[in-house]
Amino acid sequence: MQQMTENQTNTPPTITRKILLTDCADAQGLIAKITSVCFNHKLNIIKNSEFVDNAQGRFFMRTELEGIFNSEQLLQDLRQVLPAKNHMTLVSAGKKRIVVLVTKEAHCLGDLLMKAYYGGLSVEITAVVGNHDALRELTEKFNIPFHLVSHEGLDRIQHEQALLAAVSQYEPDYLVLAKYMRVLTPDFVAQYPNRIINIHHSFLPAFIGAAPYRQAWERGVKIIGATAHFVNNCLDEGPIIKQDVIPVDHSYSALEMARAGRDVEKSVLSKALQLVLNEQVVVYGNKTVVF
């Protein structure tokens, strides 16, 4: 059997689930062409979502497929029917590996640890890296390695090199900044393009930068929020994945806003991470399509 030969194995091919993400110039008949190729490969479409950005003439589609995959042939057949300069990725739906970066605050890390523990997030937290030691005890309760990479006595470049060494050994699919309170340089970010997810404790683009709850308190806002986004070269300006808000009132001090904001921060971060893990997020320019 040809399929078995290709798989270089004697075990029979098994039914798996993969996600096809397509991103190309818009053209007529794209849905028909792509889904017909999948049909010819005897793949069942579990769920199909498409979006056309009319302003840019760009077509996006996420196709959840089930069946026996001949992945190389599938991508080759798809390339035949798509316009040139297309992006296609075909990813397995299984667990992804992450490294979590932290400073001192426990709530976001705690939520990720707990959800990974009981199956609320299908993710493997391979390690936690902190620039302080405060969250070592919490991390190790869950038998996950904790690395202290202090910035004390190091310049930014040296610190990031140490950070990169600690992180890269785990070959993570994504880095999650769970209230990691230092700015990463473009050089570091370039190692993980669109693969670093940050939680910012404001409803961006309001209150960019430091102490957003204090800024919110000073402005007298009636709602505070949190924003999960991919990190790019500009502070707090990467593509937004998820945002949420909670009401506050005049009686909240800046500290009480920060306390109240914890629940929305952790919830937004873990929802954004779930969307990314599910391959529901496509980055284009400085925005995301979230299927």
Added chain:
Amino acid sequence: MQQMTENQTNTPPTITRKILLTDCADAQGLIAKITSVCFNHKLNIIKNSEFVDNAQGRFFMRTELEGIFNSEQLLQDLRQVLPAKNHMTLVSAGKKRIVVLVTKEAHCLGDLLMKAYYGGLSVEITAVVGNHDALRELTEKFNIPFHLVSHEGLDRIQHEQALLAAVSQYEPDYLVLAKYMRVLTPDFVAQYPNRIINIHHSFLPAFIGAAPYRQAWERGVKIIGATAHFVNNCLDEGPIIKQDVIPVDHSYSALEMARAGRDVEKSVLSKALQLVLNEQVVVYGNKTVVF
């Protein structure tokens, strides 16, 4: 030109937009087959949304199409590729006609009138029918005919016959019960199957029936809501289209809950109506798919 012959007219065919709703037993390749037929008809897919109910093995798709339609041929070609016992509808995206039924409360009617007036809802309100005269003045401000069909001195059958006479002359696509406070009989409902939209002033299925705000107050709930649904034979049990809620607290009397609820009632009703007008709602069994 063949196309012109088919249209039985000498005016050149124009580009229009239509919505194709498909509902059939699930099978492999349905998206490919349907979109390929559309592509062969040179129709452009503006937006495509699908859903498979795995529990029932049922496939639903909404396809927004643009081009020059040969509608009969399109439906015939689609029927060739679909499983038997399919439902297909192909509807123009234009304005629909509604008749609004009311009793005494102005807020839902007011919102519909205002939105129809300034283009917030693409709908033609052809008439308002009330079992009281209270909302005549408001309706006539907008140059819309108001019919008083009082239930005084009539039995239920007689009243509904009078109601039907008043309504049916306008050949509405939908009836909207904008706080119409009388129960309709199955015979009346059968005249407009899945075409009567009601707003119920609670978060159904909590507080079915009369005085839901009083029930909510007695139970001491911390959230109240509103539910827009299609009317079927059982009171407050038809397929739900849209729901929303607002927070309340111990300081609200039943009357204050009712006042606070008005904004959510009118908002839920007009959002549900917009979804229906956009052909985004498919009823199956006692549920809706809302694309």
Added chain:
Amino acid sequence: MQQMTENQTNTPPTITRKILLTDCADAQGLIAKITSVCFNHKLNIIKNSEFVDNAQGRFFMRTELEGIFNSEQLLQDLRQVLPAKNHMTLVSAGKKRIVVLVTKEAHCLGDLLMKAYYGGLSVEITAVVGNHDALRELTEKFNIPFHLVSHEGLDRIQHEQALLAAVSQYEPDYLVLAKYMRVLTPDFVAQYPNRIINIHHSFLPAFIGAAPYRQAWERGVKIIGATAHFVNNCLDEGPIIKQDVIPVDHSYSALEMARAGRDVEKSVLSKALQLVLNEQVVVYGNKTVVF
């Protein structure tokens, strides 16, 4: 009877409801002292709300009172027990008068007109003033005078003088900017300090200034909002009264965000206005206490 003499009338004193707003330096025993004075005046406290801003050492209290008022004596007695440099206002709970300023968009004005009409807001809309004529027809449906004060051919000073002339004849308690799309000068604002309420179509302080929905679209936010605030000398920077948000996603164009935002704009504006009319809002510095 002494009370009648004071009222300079022969009609018997009647029971009314007034709201006492107190704002002074914080000190021990303020609640006891103020409520004891009220009790000595035989006034019943319907509702009492207090707030201490610990950062500034400032005490705020709103006391809803019912009874027969000897207002001058009451304020004099209260001044005896309060720290120096206190602010006290004692306002009747009745209907307030507003003038609404508009440009072309109908939804906020429409909501105010409708609510004033059916009692959803206890307010008298004495006039609507527009710098375009677009909303005359809508306004006049409700038998409310509409004034066109075009800015064409006038410089900013001249236009505001004309505006002030049109507005001031109605002696309004508040001006409501219901999508009035011109910036007011400090001179104009100074005529109505903390008495001009604006609706800004973003979640301030995000997207200050022009075209906030376009800014939001360009940034790729997942939530949009609206902010009602008092107008002061800096554009979009006055004390915030009320904010609310709605979710959006990648599929919204800037225009669709603007459409979706209308409902939240009108809802936030009318809720903010209701709070102000109820004397629930105290301004201090650039913030509000909303009781």
Added chain:
Amino acid sequence: MQQMTENQTNTPPTITRKILLTDCADAQGLIAKITSVCFNHKLNIIKNSEFVDNAQGRFFMRTELEGIFNSEQLLQDLRQVLPAKNHMTLVSAGKKRIVVLVTKEAHCLGDLLMKAYYGGLSVEITAVVGNHDALRELTEKFNIPFHLVSHEGLDRIQHEQALLAAVSQYEPDYLVLAKYMRVLTPDFVAQYPNRIINIHHSFLPAFIGAAPYRQAWERGVKIIGATAHFVNNCLDEGPIIKQDVIPVDHSYSALEMARAGRDVEKSVLSKALQLVLNEQVVVYGNKTVVF
């Protein structure tokens, strides 16, 4: 010094914070009288909230006090000024002790453990009691004793006696049912009147009883919710403390609703618990006043 004698100690009296909850028949001057007594005791009012239930003529007040307390004398002085049949409690603002009851689901327990660990809830979790052993490992990670009290082979009375034995040794202020999936008998509940907090996984009173997510799915609702309430003798009918909801759509299976509901369940439970711990909740009849 008299104060020191009363305290039976030579240490000087220290400034503490206590909360006075008053609940009595409504009467004129109550706020003045109560706050004057506090003022005479040289106690500073940090925050004062009152509510009158006009339907029942009942007055409720929560007064957060700071100073040196002569508690017995304070309560005696207050009794002098209050109507007969009043309820007054004066409680220290410190940490309370809870026991958590669980079955198999980890998310609510996990959130409580995490928040107790990092200070997100000011509570001492003295023990976790499960009718299954599934959550022992998680509990013990946080060095908290776990008791398995299996219902296997026991009748309901026997099981509750074993439960009571396990729980009562910790002398908890409150029991928290964190997805404890068995119904408690009136005899058990009577041991902890208004001191057992349950999280029900629906927006009560919709979907009382078993499998609320399945009920919600069958009804086709567009919103699901969670309700935290005190437990009384009727299943799911105790006084509601807190509710919240999240949107769902046709694409959610009952299982996916249950998964999505976890975040709102844990958030509602921990917010309700915080309110109770802060002495912000007063039960009367089958309702709560939440200050």
